[in-house]
Amino acid sequence: MDMSDRRDALKGLASLTVLPVLAQQAHQHSDATPQDNSAPKAKFFSEAEVKELGEWVDLIIPRTTTPGARDANVHYLIDGLCHRTPAAAKAWRETLGWLRKHSTNRDALLARISTEQKTAGAKHFKRLKDTTIEQYYTTREGLQTELGWNANTYVAVFQGCTHPEHS
């Protein structure tokens, strides 16, 4: 159990007197998630290429009042995906190359290819957008900080809908 999980668990436990004894006794945990707070490293692309990728993913999900895709290391997650999966590596090598070649004005390029259909640009935009979304919304920054998701935890009573207007 890592510290964040332990905090979640303790918060849950503190808010109740009631997490039944049986459940606590029965509760066991999988192997602790490895903790590595060091800066991520490129595994498939070069560091320069990953940095370039970070600029692209941040155009899809930018930093606002909450972290963007680059803050969430989505570019390194895509690099890891390419490291593990030859098909992804091939596809992303192609996409990064295409974007680089056509990127004299990135904003204008995205504005154009985001509305195209069945063109090379549309294909690469879809890959960039889809993968950025898939990865960003599985990160703590995307799911928890941006969306406010704080579930998969321990509660004694499930409240259900707490909106008076919907009760």
Place this chain on the structure above:
Amino acid sequence: MSQVRKSPEVHDVLIIGSGAAGGMAAWNLTRKGIKVMMLDAGEKFNRGGFWSHVKPWETQKKLDAGQKPPQFYVDNNEQPYHSDPYFYLVRVWGRGGRTNVWGRVALRYADLDFAAGAKDGWEIDWPIRYKDVAPYYDQVEQLIGVCGGDDDQDSLPGSKFHLPPPAPRCGERLLQRAAKSVGISVVAQRKAVVTKEHNGHGPCHYCGACGKGCDVGAFFNSSDYLLEPAFKTGNLQLVDNAVVGRVLVGPDGLAKGVQYFDRKTGQEHEVLAKRVIVGAACVDSTRILLNSKSEKYPNGIGNSSDVIGRYLCEQVRFHMYGFAPELLGAKTQNDDGIGGEHIYMPRFNHRGPKRDYLRGYGSQFWNIGAQPGLASWARQRPGYGATLKQDIKQRFPALLAMHPYGEVLPYKDNRVVVDPKKVDRYGLPIAKIEYKIRENERKMLNDMYDTAEQVLRAAKAEILPFERGAIDVAGSAIHEHGTVRMGRDPKRSALNGYCQMHDVKNVFVVDGAAFTTASEKNPTLTILALTWRATDYLAEQIRKGEV
């Protein structure tokens, strides 16, 4: 090939499979003092290793470090099957079988289901009625704990024994209200989740990760709820990693035991028993029976009617999503609950005007509200940049979902066969599944689409694009039934109403294969009730010396 290892011991009862069916059989027989040998194709899953509380952002880190979640699902490369067209077969080999990760929906069948064949004349009638099974539903619910409401319908019998249902999520309340406005009842879902301490099982802590296995055992699984108590009686022996090949037949035409192979070593074994209960889940049970050929039973044990393997039926289903305008931009709540939906739309199409198809459908509602698997819809939102980010955030708490399930009729040529030309690693013919939906299902799907759209429109939902008529791949409901069906006529069915073979009195088949029809409902509660009933009958037959 090494020599077959034969055990001289003759067991009172041998059970194949440890899921809902096998587990219930073992539990009920061992508590009556009957000695049981169980063969399971896997091992006990380590609950401490379940990834129930692994956050989405931790998963890859764990995998990169070489950690693995429990390997619940059978690799089709290990135990192949063929299908044409494609049929998605999900198998869990290991103690508890699919109950380790099941959807937990626990609906009682009604006479609308049991008497369907008698009413509409399609294929055969069930040999039993609700009154025969009702006492067993009562007992099962008291034993395992099923939460639900007291809002029963003629198509969904109620229970005095439900545990408290979880509170609905906001989106579920909106859909209940919307459905009511168009004359459709949406009730509290019935699920085998322990919402308060029950028979020594601690309650759910609402983490919503039931699909990864429950780390506290707060929903029914055969291993914790049935096998562990059965072991305590001292009457249960269990062999892990025992992949059953055939039921063996004696000179008297009765089953005398089974052949199995050690999954780790490939060693062939024979074990003897006076009675055999088959509960390996529909397709694997069928494969075992069809491979149990002998001079007496040239097309498989108990198959003089040639129905074994035929009439494979399950359900058609699809998914329709939308966003509730009232919830756009709402503060994100914890919408986990008991995992999956807290509400259910029972069948209603038998009321009102006559439809142009037979049988019916209900609907489930999982994934409503703030759920982490949002990429599937978020990718479809237009644009990019800060506008897209804001758009996704607004919609995150507002997701509505409907997942209607419709009955697939039993058809003679929707079937499981064994292919002697293609064998598994033990040299035994593998299963081949031939299954397709027909005109009746397509007509029903039209109605199902109309209803889902009607309910979502009544909720004023912004409906996500859908392709009308599209359905999930066959098998994805994971509710295979019907291939060893029960019936009154031995020429048209393989089992009697007690799951006992017409042809071979000491063989019982107790999983979904025994069902005469699929209905639109999830089958596990009924499997448990029918197995309890069948093993009460078997125990009485043993006491009388009749089997």
